[in-house]
Amino acid sequence: MSHLVLYRKYRPKRFDEVVGQEYIIKILTNEILENRISHAYLFCGPKGSGKTTVARLLAKAINCENRKPNEYEPCNQCSSCLEINEGRFIDLIEIDAASNRGIDEIRSLKENVRFQPTKAKYKVFIIDEAHQLTKEAANALLKILEEPPASTVFILATTEANKMIPTIISRCQRFDFRRLKISEILQKLKKIAAEEGFQYEEDALKLIANVSSGAIRNAESILDQAVSFIDKNEVLTRELVEKILGIPDNLIIIKFINYLQEKKLKESIELINEIYSKGVDPNEFLSRVIEVLRSMLILKIDPEFESQTISTFTEEEKNTLLKINQKFTEKEIQKILEILIQAETRMKYTSILQLPIELALVEICEKKD
Numbered sequence: 001m002s003h004l005v006l007y008r009k010y011r012p013k014r015f016d017e018v019v020g021q022e023y024i025i026k027i028l029t030n031e032i033l034e035n036r037i038s039h040a041y042l043f044c045g046p047k048g049s050g051k052t053t054v055a056r057l058l059a060k061a062i063n064c065e066n067r068k069p070n071e072y073e074p075c076n077q078c079s080s081c082l083e084i085n086e087g088r089f090i091d092l093i094e095i096d097a098a099s100n101r102g103i104d105e106i107r108s109l110k111e112n113v114r115f116q117p118t119k120a121k122y123k124v125f126i127i128d129e130a131h132q133l134t135k136e137a138a139n140a141l142l143k144i145l146e147e148p149p150a151s152t153v154f155i156l157a158t159t160e161a162n163k164m165i166p167t168i169i170s171r172c173q174r175f176d177f178r179r180l181k182i183s184e185i186l187q188k189l190k191k192i193a194a195e196e197g198f199q200y201e202e203d204a205l206k207l208i209a210n211v212s213s214g215a216i217r218n219a220e221s222i223l224d225q226a227v228s229f230i231d232k233n234e235v236l237t238r239e240l241v242e243k244i245l246g247i248p249d250n251l252i253i254i255k256f257i258n259y260l261q262e263k264k265l266k267e268s269i270e271l272i273n274e275i276y277s278k279g280v281d282p283n284e285f286l287s288r289v290i291e292v293l294r295s296m297l298i299l300k301i302d303p304e305f306e307s308q309t310i311s312t313f314t315e316e317e318k319n320t321l322l323k324i325n326q327k328f329t330e331k332e333i334q335k336i337l338e339i340l341i342q343a344e345t346r347m348k349y350t351s352i353l354q355l356p357i358e359l360a361l362v363e364i365c366e367k368k369d
Helices: 022-033 051-063 079-085 103-113 135-146 166-170 182-196 202-210 216-229 238-245 250-262 265-277 282-301 315-327 330-349 355-366
Strands: 040-044 092-096 123-128 152-158 173-176
Touching: 022 051, 022 173, 040 051, 051 079, 051 092, 051 123, 051 152, 092 103, 103 123, 103 135, 135 166, 182 202, 182 216, 202 216, 202 238, 216 238, 250 265, 250 282, 250 315, 250 355, 265 282, 265 355, 282 315, 282 330, 330 355
Parallel strands: 040 152, 040 173, 092 123, 123 152
Antiparallel strands: none
């Protein structure tokens, strides 16, 4: 049997397995219980937040052959549920609007809508990245949404709802998916680790959760890559995750920020070139430095602030960072952040990746109070 990647293997098959979207799940399951299924839904939110997963769950629940009137969870045993789980349900049509964005594709969709479901109660259309439809295609879709057959449900998913035409949004029930918290992602990673039976350091999973940008799919993909690297009896460590992702060690970040505070130009440039020669991605390094400095700035404003970025630091590392932070003023951190963000932008247009950082360091270290 071929290997099934973790994000597919552990994709939720029931509503109670979905992480972090409680209010959305509550509304959808109530609609299923009360048989108030809308003809069109709009799922908005960042990549990896569960939009397509919840769309498939909704399609499965409303077409489940064994679900009783007072239940909302799909049985995952009837032929409809099994076929949706395996991606071969004939009455669930998934369309990628990024590659099927023209008027001809929507005309074909219009013809498909005319026909009743083959075996299910509802024919469900999931249109992913719906904001990428052309203006003509979007207007054609609008006409379909205005007068859909009773047995048809549309679920539009998008990462950029602001690019959707308002008239389409007005004809859909809109749900905004949020980025997941590190604690929520960490809990899911721990469950996967328990199921897969491998040992881990909690800091390793914390780091994966931290760099996943609030997307459970990203975290599961990183975990899959990391687990493939270790032997059966090996422990997944934070150091290993850092090497796999090309992320600099926290101590390197702290040392670099200390050089910035002390305006040590020579040492900071040497450190940049040292980590570059070791294979660390300068973009990733600068991104991490900016994240930590942002947390330091907010800690200046609110000492009670719980930083997700710094949560991956050990207690000793946190204490060292806080001591450095005491030497900074808010204005100094703000100026450094502005300069480094400019450098981050310039790195997209240069062949020498470390050069924009080096120029930024010259400006930071020579800047007078």
